[in-house]
Amino acid sequence: MRFLRTDPSELLPTLHGQRVVLRGPDSDDLDAWKALRGASRAFLEPWEPLWPVDDLEKPAFRRRLSRWTREIRDGVTFPYFVCARETGALLGGVTLAQVRRGVTQTGTIGYWMGEPHAGRGYMSEAVGVLAVHAFGTLGLHRLEAACLPQNGPSIRLLEKVGFAREGLARAYLCIAGRWRDHILWGLLADDPLFPARPASGEAAFEAASVGFAPRALVEDSPGR
Numbered sequence: 092m093r094f095l096r097t098d099p100s101e102l103l104p105t106l107h108g109q110r111v112v113l114r115g116p117d118s119d120d121l122d123a124w125k126a127l128r129g130a131s132r133a134f135l136e137p138w139e140p141l142w143p144v145d146d147l148e149k150p151a152f153r154r155r156l157s158r159w160t161r162e163i164r165d166g167v168t169f170p171y172f173v174c175a176r177e178t179g180a181l182l183g184g185v186t187l188a189q190v191r192r193g194v195t196q197t198g199t200i201g202y203w204m205g206e207p208h209a210g211r212g213y214m215s216e217a218v219g220v221l222a223v224h225a226f227g228t229l230g231l232h233r234l235e236a237a238c239l240p241q242n243g244p245s246i247r248l249l250e251k252v253g254f255a256r257e258g259l260a261r262a263y264l265c266i267a268g269r270w271r272d273h274i275l276w277g278l279l280a281d282d283p284l285f286p287a288r289p290a291s292g293e294a295a296f297e298a299a300s301v302g303f304a305p306r307a308l309v310e311d312s313p314g315r
Contacts, residue, residue, distance in 0.1 A: 099159045108220045113171040121183040127205040134206035173217040182208040185217045196232035226280040237273040242298045254278045
């Protein structure tokens with residue numbers, strides 16, 4: 092029963108950008124999640140691990156929420172759904188995972204965007220908003236990401252946000268059933284976000300505190 096479960100939405104702060112809102116996933120998101128992921132399947136599958144047979148069904152979604160809840164409580168994963176600020180519509184997802192503390196203070200960024208919303212700059216804004224939260228509230232020193240060399244939109248996104256290309260990892264992740272090489276990227280807490288933009292006015296990122304959730308002021312250009 093719902094009152095016996097805790098969803099990620101109850102454990103995570105909501106993060107606000109100019110055009111997107113990042114919020115924790117909730118049991119009530121099943122229908123929107125299933126519709127967007129299902130409609131975007133052919134668009135997403137070449138870039139993701141193999142989908143389980145029941146991936147879009149309710150039991151699988153509940154297992155996903157339960158795993159996220161455990162990992163949030165353990166402080167190792169912070170999953171967010173990316174929603175349109177004006178309408179609340181689900182656009183995609185961005186996750187800060189594999190958070191390591193101690194002398195590392197590092198986490199890994201991963202993301203997906205529904206096909207109808209790709210190429211509009213929503214995800215680059217969402218990654219920037221999550222980076223502000225990771226470096227500010229969570230106190231991380233470094234963020235990492237990886238993408239296939241063939242994934243031009245992700246390469247452009249990471250470059251735009253300010254990630255630096257750091258090397259190539261051979262057979263790094265199993266994607267679409269095959270072990271694939273990946274480009275490795277890194278972003279440090281003192282690296283500039285969106286370095287190609289002017290450094291003043293509405294183009295700058297601002298980490299103003301809203302409760303314990305930073306607010307990022309972003310006006311993104313078209314892109315993934």
